[in-house]
Amino acid sequence: MAKRGYHHGNLRQALIEAALELIEVKGPMGFTLSEAAKQAGVTPAAVYRHFEGREDLIAEGARQGYEIFADVMQFAYDTGQPSALAAFEATGRAYLAFARKYPGHYIAMFESGISVNRSPELAAIATRARGVLEQAATDLSQHIPPEKRPPAAMFSAHIWAMSHGVVELFARNSPGTQSPFPPEDLLESGIGVYLRGLGLIRPDE
The missing domain is CATH 1.10.357.10 (Tetracycline Repressor, domain 2)
Incomplete structure (x- = not known):
């Protein structure tokens, strides 16, 4: 699975798309917020600017x-x-x-x-x-x-x-x-x- 990367676009959408890719590969409970952040190319702390947690993201x-x-x-x-x-x-x-x-x-x-x-x-x-x-x-x-x-x-x-x-x-x-x-x-x-x-x-x- 290729790393998506985030380049000053819509961070919120980048995180959603990263999560959807991880869900497809690992299932809805098989990934962490840190993995979604890494897939989007940002720090884990950045996720919480937009989502309360993994369930909110899903x-x-x-x-x-x-x-x-x-x-x-x-x-x-x-x-x-x-x-x-x-x-x-x-x-x-x-x-x-x-x-x-x-x-x-x-x-x-x-x-x-x-x-x-x-x-x-x-x-x-x-x-x-x-x-x-x-x-x-x-x-x-x-x-x-x-x-x-x-x-x-x-x-x-x-x-x-x-x-x-x-x-x-x-x-x-x-x-x-x-x-x-x-x-x-x-x-x-x-x-x-x-x-x-x-x-x-x-x-x-």
Whole structure:
């Protein structure tokens, strides 16, 4: 891992990026603030000008990750229109794409133990990201009578959990696990089986 170095730019952001690189290599609990400072090319004392401690630093990495994640999900939803099913499936694929492209952010968001309620800013952006999938779920269920319609928050949460499981088991090279199918195919087929079971899409869709 190459030393990033800090050259009179944005020290706060340099520390966040250094931490994200360390998280990717060592995990959220596998690095120290001193290592993050060294990676950024500053003294350990400089970290405390911007962050109270390691959890505070990781939480900011998670918040920035949710910002990117929400934008990625929104773009996927928008480009999947006008088909509600295509938009819904696109958000699932976007989850996999985000985990691959931004592993440090992904780990900070979902594997660090940092609560999304740690700060109002983090809670707000996490809610926005979940809201995109819930909107896609709402669109998909409009053809079902309200009294028979499953709660969009429920089945969007199930799809989120399925996406997360595919990422953890097959998309991030977990030791000892290898799928005979591409993660995208696993997720798409799983979504199809689940949605047909709920009656949200027809058998031939």
